Amino acid sequence: MTNPFAILGLPESLLLDPAAIETSWREHHRESEAASAGDASDHNRARALLSDPISCLAAWLEVKAPAIAPDRSIPPALMDLFAKIGPVLARTDALLARHRQATTALARALLTKDCITAQLEVQALLQEIQPVKATFLDRFAAFEKAAEHEDFAAAAAALGPLKFLKKWEEQCRERLLALIAT
Amino acid sequence: MNDEIIIGIDLGTTHSLVGVVDSGFPIVLANEKGERLLPSCVTWPIGRDPLVGTEAMRARALAPARTVASIKRFMGRTFADLSIEERSEPPYRLVPGSRGEILVALDEKTLVSPEEVSAFILARLKETAEAALEMPVSRAVVTVPAYFNHSQREATRRAAELAGLTVERILNEPTAAALAYGLDRLGESATVAVYDLGGGTFDLSVLQLREGFFEVIATAGDTRLGGDDLDLALARFLAGELDLGVLSEPEEATLRMRAREAKEALSSEERVVVRLPFFRGESSYEVEITRERFEKLALPLIERTGPICRRAFAEAAEKGAAAVEKLILVGGSTRIPLVRTKLKEWLGLEPDLSQHPDEAVALGAAIQAGMLCGRVRQILLVDVTPLSLGIETFGGLMNVIIPRNSTIPVKAGELFTNAVDGQASMAIRVLQGERELAKDNWLLGEVTLPFTPGPKSSARVGVQFAINRDGILEVLARDTATGEDHVLEIRDAAVDVEDEAVERMISESIDYAFDDMNERIWTEAKFKSEELLPAVAGALEWVGDRLEEDERSAITTAAKRVREILEAETHDAAALKKANAALDEATQTLAALLVEAAFEG
Numbered sequence: 001m002t003n004p005f006a007i008l009g010l011p012e013s014l015l016l017d018p019a020a021i022e023t024s025w026r027e028h029h030r031e032s033e034a035a036s037a038g039d040a041s042d043h044n045r046a047r048a049l050l051s052d053p054i055s056c057l058a059a060w061l062e063v064k065a066p067a068i069a070p071d072r073s074i075p076p077a078l079m080d081l082f083a084k085i086g087p088v089l090a091r092t093d094a095l096l097a098r099h100r101q102a103t104t105a106l107a108r109a110l111l112t113k114d115c116i117t118a119q120l121e122v123q124a125l126l127q128e129i130q131p132v133k134a135t136f137l138d139r140f141a142a143f144e145k146a147a148e149h150e151d152f153a154a155a156a157a158a159l160g161p162l163k164f165l166k167k168w169e170e171q172c173r174e175r176l177l178a179l180i181a182t
Numbered sequence: 183m184n185d186e187i188i189i190g191i192d193l194g195t196t197h198s199l200v201g202v203v204d205s206g207f208p209i210v211l212a213n214e215k216g217e218r219l220l221p222s223c224v225t226w227p228i229g230r231d232p233l234v235g236t237e238a239m240r241a242r243a244l245a246p247a248r249t250v251a252s253i254k255r256f257m258g259r260t261f262a263d264l265s266i267e268e269r270s271e272p273p274y275r276l277v278p279g280s281r282g283e284i285l286v287a288l289d290e291k292t293l294v295s296p297e298e299v300s301a302f303i304l305a306r307l308k309e310t311a312e313a314a315l316e317m318p319v320s321r322a323v324v325t326v327p328a329y330f331n332h333s334q335r336e337a338t339r340r341a342a343e344l345a346g347l348t349v350e351r352i353l354n355e356p357t358a359a360a361l362a363y364g365l366d367r368l369g370e371s372a373t374v375a376v377y378d379l380g381g382g383t384f385d386l387s388v389l390q391l392r393e394g395f396f397e398v399i400a401t402a403g404d405t406r407l408g409g410d411d412l413d414l415a416l417a418r419f420l421a422g423e424l425d426l427g428v429l430s431e432p433e434e435a436t437l438r439m440r441a442r443e444a445k446e447a448l449s450s451e452e453r454v455v456v457r458l459p460f461f462r463g464e465s466s467y468e469v470e471i472t473r474e475r476f477e478k479l480a481l482p483l484i485e486r487t488g489p490i491c492r493r494a495f496a497e498a499a500e501k502g503a504a505a506v507e508k509l510i511l512v513g514g515s516t517r518i519p520l521v522r523t524k525l526k527e528w529l530g531l532e533p534d535l536s537q538h539p540d541e542a543v544a545l546g547a548a549i550q551a552g553m554l555c556g557r558v559r560q561i562l563l564v565d566v567t568p569l570s571l572g573i574e575t576f577g578g579l580m581n582v583i584i585p586r587n588s589t590i591p592v593k594a595g596e597l598f599t600n601a602v603d604g605q606a607s608m609a610i611r612v613l614q615g616e617r618e619l620a621k622d623n624w625l626l627g628e629v630t631l632p633f634t635p636g637p638k639s640s641a642r643v644g645v646q647f648a649i650n651r652d653g654i655l656e657v658l659a660r661d662t663a664t665g666e667d668h669v670l671e672i673r674d675a676a677v678d679v680e681d682e683a684v685e686r687m688i689s690e691s692i693d694y695a696f697d698d699m700n701e702r703i704w705t706e707a708k709f710k711s712e713e714l715l716p717a718v719a720g721a722l723e724w725v726g727d728r729l730e731e732d733e734r735s736a737i738t739t740a741a742k743r744v745r746e747i748l749e750a751e752t753h754d755a756a757a758l759k760k761a762n763a764a765l766d767e768a769t770q771t772l773a774a775l776l777v778e779a780a781f782e783g
Contacts, residue, residue, distance in 0.1 A: 026395060030562060041591035041648060043768050048588060093618075103710050104766050105482050107717045109773035112780035173500070174616075182400075182487035 004046035004059050014053070014060055014155075015139040021050050053137055054166045057159055065152040071160040078161055081128060085168050088125055092118045092175045099182050111182070120181045126172045133165045188321040188350055188555045189311045190547025192358070193338065195254040195381030195408060196514065198222045199544035200307040202315065203552030207361065208545040211314040213306075219540060222381075224302045225249040234306040239439075244271035247436035248288045253299040254411050255382040256284045258330070258337030266706055268406070271414065273435045297337050308345055321670050322347045323551040325543050327383040329403035329568050330353040330616050332626050332655045339654070350629055351552050352652035355380070355385035357510040357565055358546025361538050373399075374493070375506045377525060377533070378543075380513035381486065382408040385568075386491045387507060388498035397564040399775070400587055402490045407483065408440060409515035411443075412426075415479045416471075417441035418763065420456055421471035422469045428756065433461065448473045449517040462499045477520045481770065484521055488528050495529070497587065509533045512542050565590055566651050574611040574620035576601050583647045586616065590653060592714035595646035597662070599639045607632040608643050610659050612670060626655065629670040703755035710762045711744050718769060725775040733771055740765040 005012045023073040025047040032040045049055045074082055077168060095111065095118050102108045136158050143155035183655070190201045197219040201210045201456070210218045210568035217236065225238040226248045233241065238336060244251045252272065256264075269276055275287045285293040290451050304324075311319045313430035324347075335352050342349045356376035372391045378384065385403025389396060417438045429437065440456050447454045449475070458467040495506065509531040515521065516539050525533055567590050572582040575598070584594050600608065608631050615623030633641045642662040649655050657670040718741050726734060746763045747754060 024279050026393060029395075029564070039591075039593075040382040042653075044592050044596060048592075102713065103715065104762075104769070105485075105773040106721055106766070106769045106776070107487045107713050109776035109780075110720060116780055152371040160476050177496055179582050181493040 002042065003063050004049045004073060005063065007042050007046040008050065010050065010115045012060060012063055014144055016050060016056070018051060021047060039047070050164075053140070054159075057140070057143075057155065059160060061152060062149060063077065065156065067151055069115060069157045073156065073160070074164055075161050078132070078146060078164060081132065081168070082164070084128070086124060088118075088121050089171055092122060092179065095182070096108070096175070096178050108182070115179050115182045116141065119176065122172050122176045122179065126169065126176070129165055129169050133162065133169065136162050185323065187315060187317065187319060187557060188323060189308075189319055189549040189618045190358075190391070191304065191307055191322050191324045191342075191347075191542060192355070192544035192547055193253050193254065193304065193341075194222055194543070195410065196222055197381070197540065198307055199541060200311050200543075201544040201548030201551075203548055203557040206558060206681060208548040208552065208558075210541050210544050210548075210634055211310055211415050213310045214313060215216055220306060221251070222254065222300075223251040224251065224253075224299050226292070226294075227477055229624065232302055234302050241431050242273075242439060243436040245273060245553075246431045247439050249435075250286055250299045252382055253286075253296045255406070255410070256296045257300065257332035257341070257480050258296075259284055262428055266703065269400070269704075273431050273438075297344060298339040299342035304342055304345035304347060306725075308347060310433065315427065320346065320348055321551075321555075323351045323353055323547045323554065324349050325353045325355045325358050325547045327378070327380070327400075328356050328385045328401040328406065329385050329404065329405050330381065330653070331405075331569055331624055332571075332653070333624070333652050334405075338483070339652070351550060352654070353547055353550050354387070354398070354401070354565055354653070355543045356385060356401065356566075357389065357396075357509055357511065357563060358550065359388050359537070359542040359559070360387075360396065360546070361478070361563070362542040362545035363508075363510050363534075363747035363776075371502045372503070373498070373506050374508040374510060375491075375529075375531075376510045376512055377487070377516065377521075378512040379515040379521065380408050380582050381515075382406070384408060384487050385488065386487070386494045388494055388503060390498075395562045395564055397589070399501050399503045400494045400565045401472065401566060401568045402485065402494040402497070403568070404490060406569050406653075407486055408693075409442075409513070411483050412445055412480050412515065412518075413438050414474060415444045415483065419475075419479055420444075420469060420471070422763075423469050424458075426462075426467075429688070438462065444471055445476065445518075446514075448476050449519060473519070474703065477518075478767075478770070480518065480520055482520070482766075484524055487521075488524065491525075491528060501587075506531065510537060510542070511535065512537070512539055514540055523597075529731070531640065536707055547662050565651070565653070567592070567653055571612070571614050571649070571655060572623075573645060574613060578620045578661065579619045580613050580615070580618055582648060588649075590649045593646060593648040595644055598643045600636070600641040601634075601638065603638045604635045604700050605638075605641065606635045608641070609639055610643075610645060610657070610670065612647075612655070612657050616657075627657075627670055628670050629659060631659045631668050632662060632742050633663065654768050666737055701753065703759060704753040707755055707758040708748065711758060713750055714762060714769075715744060716770075717739060718765070721769070721772050721776055725772065725779050728779075729772065733768075736768045737765070737772060740768040 008028060010016060010024055025043055028043045049059050095114050099108060099111050111126055146154055192199045196363060199210050199218060200357055219240045223238040225241040227235050238249055260282045261284050262282055277285050277287045279285045285295055287293055303394060312679045324338055324342055326335055338383055339349045356378050359376050360374055374389050376387045381691040383405050384407040388399045391401050401651055403748045418435060420441060442455050444454050453470055453472045455468055455470045461467050522533050551559060566587045568586060569587045571584045572580050572583045577579040583596055584592055585647055610631060611628040612626045613623040616675045617623050631643055644660040644662055646658045659668045744765050747758045747761050
């Protein structure tokens with residue numbers, strides 16, 4: 001992927017103002033529409049990447065320190081959380097599958113109570129994930145500071161756990177939306 | 183300014199329309215008879231040219247097997263994708279083609295594809311436009327439901343090509359409706375929701391206007407829910423009330439037509455009498471139906487839209503959209519008063535009724551067409567892809583490359599490697615959908631990329647997905663070692679199916695249709711009974727004491743009837759289906775009580 005910061009003409013920073021990303025995206029989008037030539041898909045992709053702090057960190061590291069390979073294993077500090085998430089997601093999936101297979105209003109109604117319980121469980125998980133994620137996000141300013149001395153170790157070490165947290169958050173959100181739609 | 187005119191087309195399940203921007207205003211064009219709504223119906227009279235629109239609709243009762251309506255439901259889908267119910271619902275016969283695609287068998291020899299049927303409708307709209315504008319027309323903007331997948335969009339494009347039209351843009355119906363609603367009526371920034379309940383599909387989209395951008399924030403829907411389902415439910419109810427027994431094809435077509443008329447009338451009247459003169463030989467029938475009764479039948483179908491609305495609203499809120507201020511209704515089925523009541527109840531919003539629900543989409547398509555040919559001021563429309571796109575990875579999992587609700591156009595890619603030593607190629611199976619297991623999603627196509635065998639993790643294959651403004655996908659796979667590219671052509675919904683499987687499907691659908699159908703319907707109905715009976719027992723135990731005595735007795739009688747048919751020696755599929763439907767209906771209040779009890783904790 002080409003540098004998303006450059007695509008939107010934004011500074012290579014982890015602390016971009018969401019409003020600045022939107023304004024820049026609009027300007028570029030407008031220009032590419034007017035010229036009927038520019039590739040709007042690059043602008044859209046860049047906006048999507050930079051608007052999410054974790055993909056922004058990944059893009060930032062790719063631009064600033066391309067040689068550093070992120071750690072793909074689950075860090076020990078997240079193992080407890082991981083051990084809680086798996087069973088809840090599995091239970092929710094089984095419940096959603098039963099709901100999908102139910103062909104009558106009555107069979108679906110019988111699952112309502114379980115769906116409410118599952119919603120509460122998934123919401124509780126999200127509430128556990130968010131503060132953990134926030135502790136990493138709060139360190140973005142420090143990552144920028146260290147980068148001034150070409151030190152990317154802490155930022156690279158944070159990317160792995162953040163990717164897991166993002167994935168779990170998305171999985172929980174997806175289940176929550178699916179439960180809302182039951 | 184480009185002077186060549188572009189028309190806007192709403193290719194609907196039940197009706198289609200064509201519009202254009204004239205002197206800066208979008209208008210819907212009428213045919214030589216002054217009709218603006220063209221029924222999306224084509225008939226093939228024996229020995230004559232096909233008829234389209236109102237004339238075809240008239241032929242429905244006389245030649246149901248050769249008259250094709252609601253074909254949009256089958257666009258871009260495979261025969262294997264259809265449930266038994268869907269296969270047997272239309273009065274015309276559906277069969278699988280050699281690649282597993284859906285075909286309509288008009289007789290033993292004549293087969294037509296959904297694209298060909300749609301092409302007749304589009305060609306008629308083209309003629310209408312050419313006659314009204316007195317000039318040839320070859321370019322169009324065509325709308326599709328937001329929830330149409332890649333294959334369904336491609337099929338729509340192919341249909342237009344067959345009709346001699348170049349598709350300049352495929353536009354999502356809710357986006358078109360929001361455009362037609364008129365940006366001038368909205369302030370500098372506004373969030374609107376479009377509830378589109380058409381003949382065959384339902385979707386709800388949340389759009390946001392900000393600084394001259396009209397952006398779709400979230401969209402959700404059901405491609406198999408629409409007004410046709412209400413017609414069918416009402417027709418079945420009428421058949422039961424009149425004790426009509428097994429219906430012939432022409433009888434079923436007539437009954438459905440009368441059911442649709444009754445449904446439409448009940449939007450403004452409290453009661454209507456459905457008359458079936460000389461319905462069966464000399465026998466005529468009539469039955470009165472009240473709005474209250476119809477609403478009871480319609481409620482389960484309308485209630486299926488509620489969770490979809492809540493989901494789209496939740497997704498929009500998650501993406502930071504401001505609270506929805508306006509609710510726009512699109513599609514003829516939104517005229518049903520119950521739809522409006524329910525929407526108010528679920529969303530706390532008073533629907534905006536200023537827009538003509540049948541014409542909004544065509545007017546929006548005309549506006550977009552006008553923008554493309556420079557006839558109206560450009561508004562920046564930013565749409566999203568409604569379904570996630572990805573590929574199957576090791577273990578049969580779906581690896582999402584472009585998540586749903588991503589702004590389009592969009593490009594994204596990932597690098598994959600070989601999972602085992604000595605692997606010489608990689609099969610790339612392109613999927614669309616939201617399920618975690620690959621097998622539960624739509625398979626759009628597949629390609630095998632060869633590479634030099636090497637140890638595990640030595641190969642590098644880059645897969646790039648690009649979705650254009652029409653929501654149509656292009657997939658590029660590259661072996662990074664050689665730089666060799668493979669462009670995966672995804673033109674078709676149908677994928678190569680083993681010859682044997684095709685033969686089996688064909689034989690199932692045609693040769694053994696009559697022998698087999700009873701048993702298949704029986705199996706499906708039995709499955710439903712087996713779900714319902716224990717559910718009834720459990721629910722009665724839990725909240726049965728909250729029921730009125732007559733409701734309780736209606737449920738036990740209906741359950742008893744289901745058990746009797748299940749235990750009978752002969753498999754009477756039609757009777758079991760009817761008994762299930764009666765039990766399902768009798769338990770509506772019980773289901774509502776269960777939900778209430780669940781919320782009480």
